[in-house]
Amino acid sequence: MNTLSPDLDNGARQAALLTVRQMAEADRLSVVAGVSSFELMSNAGAAVAREIQRRWTPRPLLVLCGPGNNGGDGFVCAYRLAQAGWPVRVAMWGSRAALKGEAGQHAQRWPGEVQALSPAVLEGAELIVDAVFGAGLARALEGQVLDTLAAAGRGTVPIVAVDTPSGVMGDTGESLGAVAAVLTVTFFRKKPGHLLLPGRDLCGEVIVADIGTPEAVLDAIVPQAFENHPGLWLPDLPRAGLDTVAGHPPVVAADATQVLTLHESEFRRMFDFVGDKLTRTRAAAQHGSAVVVHRGSDTVIACPDGRAVIHCSVPSAATGELLGGIIRWLRTQGMPAFPAAAAGVWLHDVAAAEFGPGLLAKEVPHLLPGLLRRLYG
Numbered sequence: 496m497n498t499l500s501p502d503l504d505n506g507a508r509q510a511a512l513l514t515v516r517q518m519a520e521a522d523r524l525s526v527v528a529g530v531s532s533f534e535l536m537s538n539a540g541a542a543v544a545r546e547i548q549r550r551w552t553p554r555p556l557l558v559l560c561g562p563g564n565n566g567g568d569g570f571v572c573a574y575r576l577a578q579a580g581w582p583v584r585v586a587m588w589g590s591r592a593a594l595k596g597e598a599g600q601h602a603q604r605w606p607g608e609v610q611a612l613s614p615a616v617l618e619g620a621e622l623i624v625d626a627v628f629g630a631g632l633a634r635a636l637e638g639q640v641l642d643t644l645a646a647a648g649r650g651t652v653p654i655v656a657v658d659t660p661s662g663v664m665g666d667t668g669e670s671l672g673a674v675a676a677v678l679t680v681t682f683f684r685k686k687p688g689h690l691l692l693p694g695r696d697l698c699g700e701v702i703v704a705d706i707g708t709p710e711a712v713l714d715a716i717v718p719q720a721f722e723n724h725p726g727l728w729l730p731d732l733p734r735a736g737l738d739t740v741a742g743h744p745p746v747v748a749a750d751a752t753q754v755l756t757l758h759e760s761e762f763r764r765m766f767d768f769v770g771d772k773l774t775r776t777r778a779a780a781q782h783g784s785a786v787v788v789h790r791g792s793d794t795v796i797a798c799p800d801g802r803a804v805i806h807c808s809v810p811s812a813a814t815g816e817l818l819g820g821i822i823r824w825l826r827t828q829g830m831p832a833f834p835a836a837a838a839g840v841w842l843h844d845v846a847a848a849e850f851g852p853g854l855l856a857k858e859v860p861h862l863l864p865g866l867l868r869r870l871y872g
C-alpha cells in the first residue's frame with residue numbers, strides 16, 4: 496500500500512499541510528458539518544491562552560489585534576487570560592466596531608479598553624501576543640503595524656504568534672516584515688509557511704491545536720503537501736528492507752522515475768523557475784518528470800504529480816552523495832521513487848546523527864538495515 500498515494504491514509508492525514516485557501520475551505524466544511532465559525536474562533540483563542548498558561552506565570556500581557564479573524568482569536572485569548580486573573584491589555588490596528596462576524600462578536604465580549612496600535616503601547620508589557628494578521632495577510636506590513644511589531648522585535652519581551660507571526664506568508668514562508676516569535680500556535684494543521692524558511696525560524700516553537708475541525712474535511716480537500724514523517728513512507732518500505740544484508744541481490748525498483756538531489760546552487764544552474772522554494776521545486780519535478788529533492792535546512796521533495804513533502808532539519812556537513820546512496824538503496828528494496836526520496840531524506844538526518852559526518856555512501860547497505868530495524872522493526 497503506497498502511503499503517499501492519493502487516498503489519504505492515516506500517515507498522510509496526520510502529516511498534511513494545508514494552504515491558506517485549503518484552510519479556509521476546512522473552516523467552511525466544518526461549518527457545514529455543524530461546527531460554527533464562532534466555536535472555531537473560541538477554541539482557537541482558548542488554545543492560545545492555554546499554551547501561554549502552560550509556559551508562563553501570570554504577568555502583564557499585551558494582545559495586539561488586527562482587523563480580521565486573527566484579531567478575533569486575539570480577543571478570545573485576551574478575554575480568557577483576563578478571566579484567569581492575568582493583567583491584560585489589548586491594542587488594535589483599526590477599530591473594534593469595524594470587526595465583522597464572529598471576530599466582532601468576540602471583540603464585543605472584551606470588557607476593557609482597546610488602545611490604538613503604536614510602539615508606545617509596548618511599554619510595561621512582559622509578554623506579547625501577535626494577533627494582527629494570520630492567514631489573511633495580503634501585502635507587506637507598513638505604518639503603525641510595521642513600526643509596532645518592529646519595536647517589539649527589537650525588545651526582549653517574548654512574542655507569541657497566533658497562527659503565524661504577522662507578515663509571514665502561510666503558503667510560502669516568505670516574510671513581508673514579520674518579527675520572530677518564540678511560540679506560534681496554529682490550528683488544525685500546519686501550513687507550508689510554518690516549515691519553509693524564513694517562516695520556520697520566525698515561528699519559534701510551533702504548536703498545532705485542535706479547534707474542533709472534523710478530520711473528515713481532509714477527504715474533500717485532498718492535501719498535496721506533507722511534513723516529512725515516517726508515517727508517510729514506512730508502510731512503503733518493504734519488510735525486506737529491514738532484513739536485507741549486504742550482498743543480497745537487489746529487488747527490482749518499483750518504478751523508473753528518476754530522483755534528482757540538488758542543493759540550491761545546483762538547482763539554480765539547472766532550472767530558472769521563479770517564486771518560493773515549494774513552487775520552484777514542484778515546477779522542476781513537473782518539468783523534468785522526476786522526483787526532485789531540493790536540499791537545505793528546509794528540504795522540499797516534489798513529485799511530478801504535484802505532491803510535495805517538506806523536511807526540516809538542522810544543517811549538516813553530510814554530502815549529497817550520501818543522500819543519493821541512501822535513496823538508491825531504498826529503491827533497490829522496491830520502494831517507489833517519491834516515498835524513497837522522503838524516507839531517504841529522513842534517514843539521512845538520522846544516519847548523520849548516528850554515524851557522524853564520516854559515513855560514506857558505500858557503507859549504507861551495511862548500516863541502514865540495522866538502523867531501520869532498531870528504529871521501526
Ligand SMILES: NC(=O)C1=CN([C@@H]2O[C@H](COP(=O)(O)OP(=O)(O)OC[C@H]3O[C@@H](n4cnc5c(N)ncnc54)[C@H](O)[C@@H]3O)[C@@H](O)[C@H]2O)[C@H](O)CC1
Pocket residue numbers: 518521522535536539561562563564565566567568627628629630631632633634635636637657658659682683706708
Ligand atoms: N481553521 C483555522 O485555521 C481558523 C483560523 N482562524 C483565524 O483566522 C485567521 C484568518 O482570518 P482572516 O480574517 O482571513 O485574515 P486575517 O485576520 O489574517 O487578516 C485579514 C484582514 O487584514 C487585512 N490585511 C491583510 N494584510 C494586510 C496588511 N499587510 N496591511 C493591512 N491590512 C492587511 C485584510 O484586508 C483583512 O481585512 C487565521 O489566521 C486564524 O488566526 C479562525 O479564528 C478559526 C479557524
Ligand SMILES: [K+]
Pocket residue numbers: 565625626627628629656657658659660661
Ligand atoms: K499573527
